[in-house]
Amino acid sequence: MKTLKFSNNHKMPAFGLGTWKSAEGEVYNAVKTAIKNGYRHIDCAAAYGNEAEVGKALKEVINEGVVTREELWITSKLWSNMHAKSDVIEAINKTLTDLQLDYLDLYLIHWPIAQKKEVPFVSKVEDFIPLKELPNELTWEGMEEAVAKGLTKHIGVSNFGPKALKQLMASANIKPAMNQIECHPYFQQNDMLAFCKSHGIHVTAYAPLGSGDRAAKFKAEDEPVLLKDPVILNIAKAKNASAGQILISWALHRGTSVIPKSVNPKRIVENFEAQAVELSQTDMDEIAALDKNYRFLTGEHWVYEGSSYTLESIWA
């Protein structure tokens, strides 16, 4: 199992299970199946609304002796309505209660966007708090406090562009250890990967399979289907592997962490086995040529007329 090494020598399994959109009644089985089949890294978030069910599965696999807490790597994320410095500890404590854990391995600021505490999901411009009023740097102070209190071993960010990362690093006492971002052959993020590497920040690739189960409101009508790309399918055929396995293996070959989501037992096992799929330099070159700078998660759901958050400001 490939690992990413953190500054204090902790090792994060590069391959993990995504849990966004994993529905009630499904995510419990998915997490148990995954861990029983060798997964040691689970990617969670308060905003996914399913951490209590993930927690039930974690508690059971630990109690059953399948795995110890120390063998697992659990990531979660701070939602945008808890960005006030004084709210971060409340948010991580709620996540820890739901996950039935004493500590997280990694806690991320989910988006560089702040919204009012009483609003779980924004629906109008008044629901936001402009970054001028509540900058990420203040939220980060709360994240650092979570480390000091032993509630998480590491902290990082998600969906941050270089500008927001640089601003954060200028005042941070603890450097962000991770940026979790969309990354797949249609959106390879080479500049972002180079930027993160130069600052010692690891990258986790989300939506590695194209995030095909997103709700229609998050989807373009004519979006390309990564899992049906002829180049990916050809490489898969030649290796007697599935398209999904090639996409996962590609992410691992690039030195990123990768967290494909599945609630299907067969695909959960298939995705795990992708770690054994080797890609040649020719395969990597062919996949490199597929880059279209195409985001599946555009961030447009964050944009409201009159708001200081624009696509340019979010991804800058």
Ligand SMILES: NC(=O)c1ccc[n+]([C@@H]2O[C@H](COP(=O)([O-])OP(=O)(O)OC[C@H]3O[C@@H](n4cnc5c(N)ncnc54)[C@H](OP(=O)(O)O)[C@@H]3O)[C@@H](O)[C@H]2O)c1
């Ligand atoms: N930080 C962020 O803002 C952010 C944003 C997006 C995602 N994420 C994280 O990244 C994880 C992965 O991204 P994602 O869930 O958007 O999308 P994804 O992993 O790219 O795709 C998930 C879809 O692929 C299907 N699938 C899984 N394995 C497959 C295989 N081997 N062959 C064919 N289809 C397969 C799943 O269906 P079944 O379940 O039926 O197998 C599901 O429909 C999320 O779950 C979440 O943990 C984070």
